Amino acid sequence: MNRSFNGCWTCRLRRKKCDEQRPRCNECLTLHISTCNYGKKPAWMDDGVKQEAMAEQIKNEVKQQAPYRRRGKRESVATSNTNVSIPESGDQTEASSYMDESNTTPSDPPDAASPINTKNVCKEVRKMRPFAQSDSVLLVFYLERILPFLFPFYRPAPLHGGPAWILDLVISSPVIRQAILCQSSYFFALAHDTSTITDDRMWEALLEQTKDAFNMLRNSIQIIESYDENEHVLSSVRTMAAIIQLQRFEIAITCFDNCQAHLNAALTIFKKVVDVVGAVNLASSSTTFQTILRLLGPPTWILPAQQAEVSSSEQAAFRFSTALLLFDDIIASTALQERPQLYEYHHSLLCKNSGIDSVPPINLETTMGCQNWVLEQIGEIAVLDAWKKHCKAAGNLDVGELVHRATAIKKTLEAHLSCFESELVSVPQESSLLDDMFAAEDYSGQARTIARQSSLMTRIWAHSTFLYLSVIVSGWQPANAEVRHHVAQVLELLTHHVSPPSLLRTMAWPFCVVGCLTETAQKACIREMVDSLRPASRFSTVRRGFDIVERVWNDREMGNAGEFATYFQSDTMLALLV
Template sequence: MTRATGCWTCRVRHVKCDSETPSCRECSSRQTNCHGYGPRPVWMDGGTLEAAERSRIKASIKENFRRVRKRQNQSRQRSRVPQPAAQAEPQFRGTDARRARFASEDRLLSPSIPLLQSITYSLDSITAYDNLQQLACDTSPASEPILFYPAADNVALFRQPTASEDNSVGNNAYEASLLMHYFDQVFPWQFPYHNPQSRTGNRGWLLQLLTKRGPLYYATISLSSLHQNAMRGINQESLQSQKAYDRHSTALQELCEFLRSEKSAELHQDELLLAEFLACSTMLMSFEVLGGGQSDWEPHLNAVYSIIIPKPPTTFLDSECWKTDNHMCYPSEDLPHLKTCGTSAGLEFLYANAIWFDIISCVSTGKAPVLPYKSWLAIKKLKMEDVMGCNNRILSLIGDIAQLRLWKEDMDKQGLLSARELVGRGQGIESQLEEEIMKLSSEKDEVCPLPNVFPTVMKSQANWISHIFALGALVQVHTIVSGPLPYLPEIQRTVQKCIDLLSARPCRCSLQGMVWPLCVLGCMAEPQSQSFFEELVSNMDKEYKGLGNSSTVLQIMRGCWGLQMGGRKDCTAAMSELNIHALLV
């Protein structure tokens, strides 16, 4: 095993490792034994010994967290100036009461809506950090999954202010600054190709939901706080970062409260509730991606699936905002129309996110898309390039490729794989990709000056981004049909085309949202081309100060190149071998 994959302790925990010697920071900061980077330990057997060691590690980290939290509480108590209870910081208010109420629940009731039965968050999967194992919604042993059931009382997703609580955003100057940091810095990091002059360009719906101070609010400021700390070079063990995790925990607590309540049955009837739930899930996934995106994002995506699947794409066409031909969805001063149009634009944005995550995650999971992506992407007014940079046609073909991979694996397992049928299916997708690439290459750049406040995508840039994704998809088809062989002429040609395009990158176009094609193409680069991708992604990691999963992409590419010396490996196979479950967004 190489140090690039991290120490054995971090590997069994599925967390990002900095590979420092003699002990990594992830282990030393939590005062647990770092098993180093040598040969595979005897206990790493995939069975009882590994389970026992994992339990020991978790218990050690949990105990260390209790000690740290106790010291922090004592320190805060010593430095705290006596003040009326009503002036306490809102993000901490009510937490103890909620924990006490959840701890006193004797039993859980039946689910409020059937589709939520399928949503389970185990304490291992809900967080990449062990300190979140103290979630208030944990009413079952740590080894058992938590089901979202309604509580005895009805808890609204949008909390109403109490007599002792001022819910205005400006009540806490620091939290207000975090919201500003989110809109100015974090949102462009999450969505570098978002077009502010598109139908989904008006972010007023998001601000409206944030003022409700529900789980979305806490998920957003926790993400913003962690991003801000990283930009300032504040390490994860600091008190500031601990507060970010506290807020993240609060978001999860309140989301659990809502999903336990009878109010959850109204998700499909109330667009505001639906929008906040989807937005909160997006923030929680981004929180994981910020730290490398190697684990713990899947439960949130599964929750999104369970909400979206029962709602067919045709329901969007009933919205008045969808019936208009206006380029931008800026509602009028009429309040009912304001709510309908603004929320519909928000849902359009959030559904585009869900479809994107669903299709892009397939390269990591090795599965096919869960959502009916063809139906969604066939909606002409749902323009993925305005949200994610890549157009609907290319994204739909990437979904088809995931379907092709799964079909090939299933047929192979059954001993029924027909090489002729595989080639035929692959050529069908390949010809469509080639046609789209020709269109993208031939279309002339269009000059469309846009404001410089947010990263924007002109048509020329959207074409360039779609072109890169199309080349990544083309390499995927070649590896599925012909095998993951970097020396194949068709793979060499495609990788070289990508290198040429990247070398001529538009100056205003960020690479932040390009990790999926860079990883797919980089893994299939010949040795003489590997340095190009390695240098490119390394510079990305430095430019973005380690934010996001560029370091994870670097780890996957290097691991894949090493594995190719002993056999045929592509991006998906390499992630499986390296035990990396990355969300490449």
């Protein structure tokens, strides 16, 4: 008689009683169901195919989360057993028995009449694991080796959670787990023996993992497409993170065939998440990004009295993935001769607020090693190139207007670079006893090294951006005095200052731009840089960039070098040098 119709939609779908707790009811919280939501009726509650698909998805999610629930119960029982009280006299025998067992030392011989059943113990241990032990090995390998290799400038502070968000999402999100396992399997094979990478069986296993990842990704995207704009933002963020991980994996194995498809899918999901707060709001105000992060929260509190706040896994994933997506979108725009698809968000996400000591919502330096202002100006040049392309197609290109727009960009670049080089690059040190505890890992020393490397990276990207602007306005002019100056600056930094040389893999785009404009005497230096990167399979983007460089060299000698963008794309492929 008192039946309520205000329960969450997940409980209604499962025909379960809902306690109507918000933001997530206790039923969904206990079962670790991520789709709990209130509000207006979702699109999948259609009494048809979508509703059946969602019911099946939730059923599978409940099954997948079963090991975590069992583990939680066991931990709870173990905790309660540490505080066992002596029962009443009627239970003295049981109490004594318990006490005898608990006081047994490791040296006590086991009862010969009841030997340990190893098979049963192993079976129970396997039930408690969320995934196989081999996957655990590959996951640790990813966190300790692959993540620093792919993103050497991404070092989230341990006291802010470090890369723990990746671990959390790998456990809770099968699609992200599969995307990461693909990468880890490939690099693990490389680390053991580079010859095994040609083994047909290894490739078959790798392709099977990739196929599983794509299938999971496809199912996730199909479900997301049926959501209203305010539904399942968490699932959208996880899917976006998985797409970007797969993008990096395919590029790592020199497969650029799906670059455009992956990029478009990630951009679509990003815009869907942004629509929750309004695209116009995000384009006009950087504080709107914080609104999105709040939707992905709340943060985790590590210490009592809420004194140590750590971003939730989805918050950290969205910030990291957005940085990579902005970066990829800008680099892709230089090859497509199009305005970056996220161009309208550049100012609010990449520029500092008007407040004192404010920082931009997205800091590319901590992710890609290059400060925001350089990538922002690369985006502006891409917009200029797109405008030039459109005017040439229409037959009304005004060269004076082209030069005028290019001059404005050049002045902005010069002002930023002058200010940047005049500042002393330093890392603020906060000395504390806790820092000393982590001295074995040399975290503070590592931070100083990364800061120096970031300074070099920013200068290399900045000089390369000047060269990119020059090519867009004047074509290939390697003998031009200003062009020669910027080429010489980059070669000096790459040859004598960047260490280790493997960092070149994070600078494939500027390396390619500079290489295309080198003169004959400098070509040997470019070849030597590429040849020194071993094994070649770990540096696919640099190798692909060098292929482009050699094509430009040949066309220059023949006197028929084309436009900048034509060398980065074909009818079927986009060479995304990220």
